[in-house]
Amino acid sequence: MMMTQVETTVHYDNGYEYEYMNQEDDWDRDMLLDPAWELQQRKTFTAWCNSHLRKAGTQIENIEEDFRNGLKLMLLLEVISGERLPKPDRGKMRFHKIANVNKALEYITSKGVKLVSIGAEEIVDGNVKMTLGMIWTIILRFAIQDISVEETSAKEGLLLWCQRKTAPYRNVNVQNFHVSWKDGLAFCALIHRHRPDLLDYSKLNKDDPLGNLNLAFDIAEKHLDIPKMLDAEDIINTPKPDERAIMTYVSCFYHAFAGAEQAETAANRICKVLGVNQENEKMMEEYERLASELLEWIRRTTPWLENRTPEKTMAEMQRKLEDFRDYRRQHKPPKVQEKCQLEINFNTLQTKLRISNRPAFMPSEGKMVSDIASAWQGLDQAEKGYEEWLLTEIHRLERLDHLAEKFRQKATNHENWASGKELILSLNDYETATLIEIKALLRKHEAFESDLAAHQDRVEQIAAIAQELNELDYHDVAAVNQRCQSICDLWDKLGTLTQKRREALERTEKLLETIDQLFIEFAKRLAPFNNWMEGAMEDLQDMFIVHTIEEVQSLIAAHEQFKATLPEADAERQALLGIHNEVQKISQSYGIKANIVNPYSTLTTEDLIDKWDKVKKLVPQRDGALQEEMARQHANERLRRQFAAQANLIGPWIQTRMEEIGRCSLEIGGTLEDQMTQLKQSEHVIVAYKPNVDKLEGDHQLIQESLVFDNKHTNYTMEHIRVGWELLLTTIARTINEIETQILTRDAKGISQQQMKEFRSSFNHFDRKKNGAMETDDFRACLISMGYDLGEVEFARIMILVDPNGTGNVSFQSFIDFMTRETADTDTAEQVVASFRILATDKPYILVEELRRELPPEQAEYCIMRMPPYAGSGAPPGALDYTAFSTALYGESDL
Amino acid sequence: MSSYSVTLLGPAPWGFRLQGGKDFNLPLTISRLTDGGKAAKGGIGIGDMVLSIDGIATEGMNHLEAQNKIKSCSGNLSLKLQK
DSSP states (O other): OOOOOTTOOOOOOTHHHHHHHHHHTTSOTTTOOOHHHHHHHHHHHHHHHHHHHGGGTOOOSOHHHHTTTSHHHHHHHHHHHOOOOOOOOOOOSHHHHHHHHHHHHHHHHHTTOOOOSOOHHHHHTTOHHHHHHHHHHHHIIIIITTOEETTEEHHHHHHHHHHHHHTTOTTOOOOSSSGGGTTSHHHHHHHHHHOTTTOOGGGOOTTOHHHHHHHHHHHHHHHSOOOOOSOHHHHHHSSSOOHHHHHHHHHHHHHHHHHHHHHHHHHHHHHHHHHHHHHHHHHHHHHHHHHHHHHHHHHHHHHHHHOOOOOSSHHHHHHHHHHHHHIIIIIHHHHHHHHHHHHHHHHHHHHHHHHTTOOOOOOOTTOSHHHHHHHHHHHHHHHHHHHHHHHHHHHHHHHHHHHHHHHHHHHHHHHHHHTTHHHHHTOOGGGGOOHHHHHHHHHHHHHHHHHHHHHHHHHHHHHHHHHHHHHTTOTTHHHHHHHHHHHHHHHHHHHHHHHHHHHHHHHHHHHHHHHHHHHHHHHHHHHHHHHHHHHHHHHHHOOOOOOSHHHHHHHHHHHHHHHHHHHHHHHHHHHHHHHHHHHHHHHHHTTOOSOOOOTTOSOOHHHHHHHHHHHHHHHHHHHHHHHHHHHHHHHHHHHHHHHHHHHHHHHHHHHHHHHHHHHHHHOOSSOHHHHHHHHHHHHHHHHHHHHHHHHHHHHHHHHHHTTOOOOTTOSOOHHHHHHHHHHHHHHHHHHHHHHHHHHHHHHHHTOOHHHHHHHHHHHHHHOTTOSSEEEHHHHHHHHHHTTOOOOHHHHHHHHHHHOTTOOSEEEHHHHHHHHHHHTSOSOHHHHHHHHHHHHTTTOSSBOHHHHHHHSOHHHHHHHHHHOOBOOSTTOOTTOBOHHHHHHHHTTEEEO | OOEEEEEEOSSSOOOEEEEEEGGGTEEEEEEEEOTTSHHHHTTOOTTOEEEEETTEEOTTOOHHHHHHHHHHOOSOEEEEEEO
């Protein structure tokens, strides 16, 4: 659809007249009208006329009849043109009718239509062809003529319009106003193109022309206010439908859509113009609004930037800085954008207005570009100032914070150091301290004093910082001052306490030193004194063993000497106690609560007193003991003397008797019997003397019971006497026995008295030691003197014989035995063996019956019982070994 | 007075004279040695005391018992003696 310009109206010039006339050439004026076409035209034109006449509230039924009086014709024209025709004649006469029709025709002509051969009479007469032709002329002139599409008008224009509108529909090809419309798709396409909501074109089929046509006609009538003007069956059945009818119906579509389009275009145009207006207005409003907002924002923001209220803390200040940065980074940029946008908008608006010939935009008062610019400048300045102020403040606060922190740290450190010091300094620990502890405390205190001194300038520093904070007007300076004050107060207090403590410690030290000295002296003197006491105690309790009166006497003397030293000792004791008392006095009067113990001495005064008492007690005890002893010693002495007297008698008496006996036994003259008699006599005397010995034993027992072991009054001990007595008894018995044996031997061996004397003489001679027995060497010498030439072996054999017990002594009896043996015959054992051999008739064994035969029964049985069986060969059972038996008799067997 | 043991290889005679016994109240001693005899060769000395014969102590033995004990040793004779 061609967009016509806003300001132009539809022009058409009379040039169309010619073209229109050309169109008339298409139809045969000579009344050659196809009957089908006539029919179609009738239907269509009637419908067309009625579509207009309905607006006047009337209709025609019969096209050739109803227009005959011209009234409806004039009405039709009025409706179509919208203009008033001259008043119709109301008469019913023919000439009235003709006049009316002429009015109509004149009107048509006045519209530039050249009516050729259409007269009023023919119309009044109801000439169908003329009437149809006239209606066609009207249709052409009023419905089609004005159609202009892309500078193509009327019929071509209408055709072009159809073509343009149906171009998108591939199955529609409008080339003419007859056969192109037969399948109904063109109508449908036209409808669909403008009102797709009215039918679903995709569902249409060109093989259903009837359906398509009827559909299109129905929809057009229902929705487009285009009454049905064509008959679907007529169109289908006619090979070439009537062009004019089709054109008439199609023109209605054109007017329906194109009209709407025009209206739309017009409305658009208006809207566009209005829109531009509105746009501009909007832009102006927008500008105003943005400008207001921006200025408002600047107005709000500026005080904030001009605010110089200082903050208390760095953190708060930094937050302010942060806020400022946020402002710069986040809040301002959009505003900068806004300002920019505002400027752009302003310029754009102005340009637009200028282009569209509108007056320039004048912002309201205070919202001018210059206003905004100056306000913005103010903002920038405020910003700068604010930033500077922020940084300055931050620095200041930084410094303050730093100082405050320094203060806090130092104060805390100091407080930590000082905490508890007051308490320590107030301790009374020195009251219960020993000297060493006091010294330690003093040293500790010295250390503390130097520590205190070291802290002096620290305290001063703290105060200095507090001062500066005050000067710099720190926000929390009150707390600082309070803390500083308490630190200083405590400091002073510490100083005082330190001094007081020093004095107390020193004083206590002195006292303890004095005491210490006393203790030392005490210890120094107590030790030796204690030793003396212990020695004294020992001595006084000393168990003495004395054996003589003299010894006791010297002990007593010593004791007396000791007693003489007691007064001196007592004095020392008192001195020691005195020292102790002094210590007590000092500690009491100076309130020293410590447990005063003498560290130099393990001994206490109690020990001292204790021991002294003991010593005192022991002295008289010893006196007593010594006296007792003295008495005892005297008693012992008596016993000794008694014993001695007795022993001195008995001893010699025994000796005398022994000598007597010895002499007797050595006596050569006189018979053995004489000797015997003498000896018996002696024996008798001796036995009678026993009571004396017994008495001595008694005395000895007493002495022993008194534990007396020595006796200077006699050389004889009880043992001596006892032994001597025993010896005497045994000697006498032995000697008697010897004599008896000698008698026996003499008798047995037939030794004569003379022989005996000789033996005796020899024996006595070789008995060098004269003790009644010969020693080995004596015996050897004796044998040699008798002519025995003895080897060692033989001598040894002989020695065994004479001294079988190996005593080393040969008795007189043995000597005699030996001598007599040697002078005897051959081995007695051999003799006995020889005798048995004779009885055994030279056999090495003897039989039982032989023994019984040869020996007396008793001796025979004795032999039978004792003889061992003969173990040699060739002996009958029961043979007895007489050789073994014989040798056994003499205790000698050769094996 | 040391004791020693000696084993003489049999058979008898051993070449010594035995003297003593409980019945004589004398210790059993060697009173004589045959020169070159087995006892002399075995190192036995005159005067040596016989403590045991064939392992059996001679204490309490009379002469005949001792004699028989020695005689009953067939083969070797073991003696314990004291010098």
